[in-house]
Amino acid sequence: MQRHYRGGCQCGAVSFDVDLDLDQSVTCNCARCQPLGAVLAFAPRGRFVLHSGAENLTEYRFNQREIAHLFCKTCGIQSFSYGQMPDGSEMAAINVNTLKGVDPRALSPTHVDGASM
Numbered sequence: 001m002q003r004h005y006r007g008g009c010q011c012g013a014v015s016f017d018v019d020l021d022l023d024q025s026v027t028c029n030c031a032r033c034q035p036l037g038a039v040l041a042f043a044p045r046g047r048f049v050l051h052s053g054a055e056n057l058t059e060y061r062f063n064q065r066e067i068a069h070l071f072c073k074t075c076g077i078q079s080f081s082y083g084q085m086p087d088g089s090e091m092a093a094i095n096v097n098t099l100k101g102v103d104p105r106a107l108s109p110t111h112v113d114g115a116s117m
């Protein structure tokens with residue numbers, strides 16, 4: 001079920017609102033998600049609102065460079081990234097660990113073998 005969440009980085013510079021269905025969350029073993037321990041959920045870009053911190057984000061791209069991984073340059077936390085869905089529409093990939101009031105360990109994410117993609 002889709003619900004409204006607030007999230008952000010550790011130091012508070014980056015904050016956002018997003019609508020997500022956490023029953024559709026995923027974990028991934030790619031070169032970035034695994035060391036981060038990220039639990040991800042995806043939203044159309046229109047359901048994601050960045051309230052603060054745009055000027056405080058550093059962008060990192062790797063591999064095919066299609067995903068803009070954005071982390072806070074003050075505290076280092078990556079709370080979201082920008083990319084595209086398979087149909088080409090703009091999306092935001094949210095690090096569920098950075099949502100307020102959510103216990104990611106209570107979720108049952110689907111595991112994605114990103115390392116083999």
Ligand SMILES: [Zn+2]
Nearest residue numbers: 009011072075
């Ligand atoms: Zn921060």
